[in-house]
Amino acid sequence: MSTQDYVTKMLDEVKEKYGYQPEYIQAVEEFLTTVTPFLEKNPIYCEKNILGQLIIPERLIEFRVPWMSDSGEWMVNTGYRIQYNSALGPYKGGLRFHPSVNQSIMKFLAFEQIFKNSLTSLPIGGGKGGSDFDPKGKSDGEIMRFCQSFMQELQKHIGPSMDVPAGDMGVGGREIGYLYGEYKRLNGYQAGVLTGKPLTFWGSLARTEATGYGLVYFVKYLLQDKGDALKDKRVMVSGSGNVAIYAIEKAQELGATVLGCSDSSGYIIDEDGVDCELVKEIKEVKRGRLSDYIAAKPNAKYVENASIWTENIAYEVALPCATQNEIGLDEAAILIKNGVKVLAEGANMPTKLEALHQLTDSGVIYCPGKAANAGGVAVSALEMAQNAQRLPWTFEQVDSELDSIMKNIYETCATTAKEYAKEDDLLTGANIAGFERVAKAMLAQGLV
Template structure:
């Protein structure tokens, strides 16, 4: 029976829409998972009778609070902050904090829901959560960002803890912001605990954390290609974004012999037909991260490239594509264009960057397509390893962490393969990730009874 004809599925989604009005991102995330889980429930009645998916799709709690701070001109500013604690069946809530004007309760609920499955796939004992604020760090002074972070943590601290909820960074929240928030938590509680990840190496952070999400997405991509007896040598790659995830994904592709053609930001994308060398990637890292510049300035530094304003890079022909910017950046028509241009594999470096139409297009064409909950789990995996290091009061060497990251991504790929392999040999990674993540959380929830 096609999922669209499944009466229980339709009724379930009607309920999700009714309970979450004006929250399209959250509803989209739940639908993407439910499309695979409902057929799975047909042969697993206990999950259905115990309403496991219904329970996972209702966050344990959503905390909303006011954040007041003072700008450099003495003006009082007011933002809204949230922490969504979705599910802690297999461990403390774990997920990033995002500072961006697009942040809403719907966005954070979708991210926390996705995080629940992503964290389960890593094999580490972490539940799913997410938080943030509609604060925009762009254009703010360092002192303004510090004051905002301190005010944000003054409200958040009572809801988190090393064994309760361990936030990390996300869009708009890097090492600087984590430092300000950790300092305020320590100041208020008089405790030095592993309550945040993504910390500086000087005070409990982990090596390779900045690289982990981008590297992990490429390791997963390499695992997918290996099922076709292929690798990245000589393959062309189109990447969106130009922040931490995108630049490290580009770096790893170059290291593995691929050729990266594009990067982007909210203003448009650059296309470098000669490919981005390590020198060029380092320029982007410095220009974007430290100088807060725009990607269009790349063409001034490297004249062989072109910049296209107001567009995404999905029209550039390529062998592999990695959307690494934000949610719903790769639409159905973009997916069809990539397919028509011969794309072989897509690995999501961002959270839900492909809309439902795009996901259906890739799956329908049997493209190797890795959803974010599987492909971009490298970041939270290393965050989980940072939690372990904090608990043990130790640090692991870089080569140890690199190997653990590779092993975790290979393990996620294996889980997706187990639950996603079809009769014709095609591996439906979306189905595999959804069922693999769901089953681990569901089995833990069954063990706890009705709670």
């Protein structure tokens, strides 16, 4: 069987078996369609069917999460933990609380996490988890009771050297605190079992900023490689959560003008540059909506119930930081018309596969999330190191390590792209570089 026939067979089997899981199929297809050149040069991985082993999670845990509302109503949600691949270390990946969460989304996120974690060069495997619970509109008491119930089951499957969850969409410092408290009550104080913890109990400085900062560092090194810089660039950001906010902050620090950001209700455009501190106050302190931005900045524009990627305005850098599949063919056409030169993903898989090809065919440099947004999990691994040492690092030390890691990830992706595909094909570079390290470890560890 030829290498291409082997890869096609793997994809056909996944589609036949899991055709009802579209996000998972999308992630696997995006990966498989890029790794053929590496497999052709290294046929041992086909002979030993490493792809067949890699595609199936080592463990998929699904469980019931019962909890009580403030009014005394008995509620129930579904919880998940996908422990996908531990060839490089303990499972590592966030927990997502959002009504869209299902098995397909959990599997796609965990699959992507394998290669993202591999690219950091840190000793962490890939996993992901979460629940279809929606924190929006819930009281602190309801969120606490849900987190405690969720952890009562999850704690059976995690540990500092086994599986180390972190936060993701809908899971910030508040939720991590409640989850950690319940774990501690059941298992005693083990600082390294969760990352993204508040600073008061062994969280890491710069973890909050890490994904957004890391995203901008990745773009910084890409532009630097082209003899360019972020200074005076016009940037558009989707989302207004943790990743988006700190991407805005770092882009502005490096001299860019960020024109807009968004939430699930609409988006703002502020051609003077988004007021990052105001967005922080609205979203992180008041937990409000971006429509409130206009009250303080009447010269800005707010567009309700629309995607920021439909806005017709000139800019060079797009940073999608909201959610999966937010950019389709229509949005990609507008990005191209607006003059976008670089699209770097702060969210996981925000660009649909057909839109990705449309962008790259038009000369846009595409930076996949598994590389560009790896800063968050990188600093989570640094948090694990600090917890193991029982020593806190300074903000500057962590930020310096983050910058260095993102530089290495960019250079690894760029070098691998040139070897196996073409210059600036960073998707192929990221997939092959991430896969190579995992595949070598799987082969060395045998059929397990």
